[in-house]
Amino acid sequence: MPAFATLVPGGTITFRGALVAPPFDIVSGSASMLGTSGFQNDSADVKGVRSSAVVTYYAPPHNAPSAEVSLVVVGDRAAAVSSHFIDGAGQRVGPSLGRSYHVGPAGGALLIRRSENARAESTTLVTVVTQYN
Secondary structure, eight states: OOOSOOOOSOOOOOOOSOOOSOOOEEEEEEGGGGGGTTOHHHHTTSTTGGGOEEEEEEOOTTOOOOEEEEEEESSSOGGGEEEEEEETTSOEEOOOTTSOEEEOTTOEEEEEEEOTTSOTTOOOOEEEEEEEO
């Protein structure tokens, strides 16, 4: 079975406005990282965690960044992807009405995986957008 989460090197980072404080340290990888970043308790009940990706937000010391994180799914494939966010205290946090997740000063982890109703042979491209407050 092909893995759902494929990390692609490179990409483009675009800044609009001014960064006035240190941003989060952002690390992406496979969901097996959950066990090493303090979020393992939640990963045990997530079906398909091995074919998932995780984006982890770490706050720099002595700083309290804040951001909104959302997913942009390429094409008409939003139903093929599911996600949830676990804050830095290990609590599952639901999305806002605009379908974004709030990342507070303690950071957190965004788990992205194939939805149960997605076709196994299909590929869905997803962009994670981080907008600092």
